[in-house]
Amino acid sequence: MVQVEPIKAFNDNYIWAICSQHEQQTWVVDPGQSQPVFTFLKAHNRTLSGILITHHHWDHTDGVAELLLQFPDIPVYGPKDSKFTGITHPLSHDDNVTIAGIAFKIVETPGHTLDHICYIDEQIAFTGDTLFSGGCGRLFEGTAKQMWHSLESLKQLPSACQIYCTHEYTLANLAFAQAVEPENQILSEHIAWCQQQREKDLPTLPTSMEIERAINPFLRTDQAKILAHLPVYLQEPSDLDWQILSKLRLWKDNF
Template sequence: MVQVKAIKAFSDNYIWCIVNNDQQSAWVVDPGQADPVNRYLDEHNLTLAGILITHHHYDHTDGVEPLLKTNRDIPVYGPRHSPFKGINHPLSEADKVTVYDRTFTVLATPGHTLDHICYVNDELSFTGDTLFSAGCGRLFEGSAEQMWHSLCKLKSLPNDCKIYCTHEYTQANLAFAKAVEPTNEALLTYSDKIDALRANDDISLPTTIATEKQLNPFLRSHLPHITDQLPDTLKVNFNLNEPWQRFASLRAWKDNF
């Protein structure tokens, strides 16, 4: 039976571990650190079978090289033309990756970085730093228009698709979402639920596409009212009639929230 487990790394990263107990092996997604992965594998008597990379940032890739020390043949899947040179199975839009009994389609999702990809299927998806619970990644390399189109790709996944992103940013994202939509009842209820989880140091993930459609302001940028609370200093800088421009204005607000 295949399960997805969270391995904590740094202060707020999750390295997702796809475990096959029958084979006593596992794949990991975005291993920014090797030590937490090695500890988890040892504790659960698992061997590393493969690695999935979403983009080149160090907190998603620095663990790859040390994880390969004992077995250089472990496949490392990741974006083609990435600045990270540790990928031995480069991927492009629409490529397929099979992990045990799950097949993932690759989506090119530029915005946070230009090389960013996501691994998706109808049941569960690994979205790296593109789509977060109640948020999205900062635009370090791509444009707001690129990121909006990337998010629209993910938004088209089935409502019950589970979303595994890489950071525990949910509470901070919800604080911003409530500033954007202070009367969104689904958002307010969900925020209380997450506060209770985090008070016990419980993980807030995975989220689902249905949940994100209800409360993630960046996925809701197609709605004209989503910029009603936008600070006046930002309203003059964007054409708020366009969904991607509304997204851009919200992202600019969030950057300094």
């Protein structure tokens, strides 16, 4: 049995803690800060077993060095060829790695950054800044085509798969999603639920692949109606799904 707990960091990051019951293992995903992790470990009387990194950005990696001062021998898994140099166990596409009893497959998902990887299991996926609830990461290093391929591989996950991304961006993403698809009833219902969660200061995450396929415009580039409400400046014709994603991303960047 494994529990995944959110550790809040910065304004809207979650450092996910993977806690196994039997072996008392505790792993953290993308620790951009160390102090919230130390506080969590102390409160739960646990030690740190290892670290998973999805990509090199500072708000996902800046806590690693201080965590290693306290836990010097733990592994730091992360993408090969990363600009972040603290990775002890570099991972490539299709690698398998067992963390706290869960056999994750590594999926390379370039787009937000070129080094981005996701940790994928049939029931749990850590998607970093590639797939958010209702959105996707900004294209800082990769192309729209790369991001479309990355999201397409995540879209194949089972409906019940729980998606743990790194940011609480959901309400802002869903406001954009509603501009794209104002008639989407599942989206309206999900917005209401997320608003309730946030009013109680609770996460809107994890989300599920079933929900994301129904509400996330960046996973819905194959839907006939997805371009119906595009702003005028993006309205020249596009045939290919990655071109549609490119337009949605441009629209969202200026939303």
